[in-house]
Amino acid sequence: MSSINYAEKIPNNVDIGGDRTLQRALEHWQPHFLQWWQEMGPSDFATADVYLRTAISVDAQGWAHYGATKMPDYRWGIFLADRQAERKIGFGDAMGQPVWQQVPGEYRSTLRRLIVTQGDTEPASVEQQRLLGHTCPSMYDLRNLFQINVEEGRHLWAMVYLLHAYFGRDGREEAEELLARHSGDADKPRILTTFNEPMSDWLSLFCFTYFTDRDGKYQLKSFAESAFDPLSRTCRFMLTEEAHHMFVGETGISRVVKRTLEVMKEIGSDDPARVRAKGAVDLQTLQKYLNFWCSSSLDLFGSEISSNSAANFASGMKGRPDETQYEDHVLRSSSKKLHTPEGEQEVPMLNALNEVMRESYLKDCEIGLKRWNRMIERAGHALRLTLPSSRFRRSIGPWAGVPVDTTGKMISKEEFEKHLTEWIPSASDKAFVQSLMQRVIEPGRMAGWIAPPERGINNLPVEYEYVHLH
Ligand code: BYC
Secondary structure, eight states: OOBOBOSSSSOBSSOGGGOHHHHHHHHHHHHHHHHHHHHHSSTTOTTOEEEEEEEOBOOSSSOEEEEEEEGGGOOOOBOOOOOOTTOBOOSSTTTTSBOBSSOOGGGHHHHHHHHHHHHHHHHHHHHHTTTGGGGOSOHHHHHHHHHHHHHHHHHHHHHHHHHHHHSHHHHHHHHHHHHHOOTTOSSSOOSSGGGGSOOOSHHHHHHIIIIIHHHHHHHHHHHHTOSBHHHHHHHHHHHHHHHHHHHHHHHHHHHHHHHHHHHHHHHTOOOHHHHHHTTOOOHHHHHHHHHHHHHHHHGGGOOSSOHHHHHHHHHTSSOOTTGGGOSOSSOSSOEEEEEETTEEEEEEGGGGHHHHHHHHHHHHHHHHHHHHHHHHHHTTOOOOOOOOOTTTTOSSSTTTTOOBOTTSOBOOHHHHHHHHHHHSOOHHHHHHHHHHOOOOOSTTOOOTTSOOOSSOSTTOOTTSOOEEOO
């Protein structure tokens, strides 16, 4: 078990101190990161003591320490899962060969692009969530937001380490660029579209952590299979932290549904206008938020038919999540039927891997939906929340720009435009949700649109003062 060295300026379990050049390069980047955090991270909470978990080991049993920390003092570090002796490439044309400890020359630019794309999402999400602290529905939620933010910061460190340690000068330049692009910036936006979407309310945060962080889970799992061993080890540890982010999404939406059902019972009606008048989120509005963030996140898997995905898999750079669950790991002789607007197409399996991932992602997304629908059913209501069709509102792939309704049916452009605000939040829906976003910070108290969580953090009571504001 490699332990983490906290005595160093940058906590790490990769012996940075043993490589002076790397250490100097990372210590040079560190103040740039801190400046970015100050300018683009959570606004106005720099002096608050936040009950945060910090990674202290990569041991599955006890990897985190919990305690009050000011966010700018968080010990962002570089932690890789332990090296597995004799690890072999598990898929693609080089299956069975030893994994790579260095980047093979021919894959250098592609691997760099993949790592940069992954790295870009981490600070982007912190930027998107920058102002949410001002409208937190409870102190418990405020703490969870900040926990996610510091860990996304650490995930940026994880990618920056790989860039610095394995990609020389190009990698160092890319690390600087990761701090120069900003979410929603007109000139230098973040790379992937979802990470440029504004996020001005907590309903969006819960949907984002449910759907978009789950894309993170799938992408990280596919990198955990990578033949580039340092990338695999980095992503394996990141997944440990990622689980909490999706927990925040799933339980956040559950708590919204629970509160809405309570209000519906109280008023004896499911009329959305009356539910709203009581200060809760009507289920129809929740459905629109689910449609928006789910469809946006579906684009993050790339095109249904992709030569990039084929090359990444064949070379060993990027596998499928949980690669061992499949029988065929080479995929040179199989194909997949895909539905495109032109009809059904048979595509070599290697070129359809983005879609394979998207399909398993959607199955995973269904789990929360089932839970929420059980709650609704038990409360005696007929409405069911659904996931939109993977053709709906796509900007990437063969369905990009094709007018399709939420069930996947092709419709006219006019019809699409006419009905769009019935499917995704309209300006007035957003204004309503915004009107609910009133800050609640008395320990244990919740905003009126959300039920309390079932339990607090790390066995502490829900009413614990998770954020001490000075
Ligand atoms: N927006 O062959 P294609 C996370 C580009 S989330 C804009 O279809 P490919 C997190 C694509 O880059 C996980 N552009 O797809 C969550 C390509 O451009 P180039 C993030 C897009 O390459 C919450 C072109 O379209 N990790 O961690 O097979 C909080 C054609 O590409 C988009 C990763 O994404 C889009 N949505 O796959 C915090 C993993 N989609 O190269 C964190 C790294 C595609 O032709 N990235 N394009 O100029 C990848 O593995 C791949 O780049 C993608 C695309 C899966 C994104």
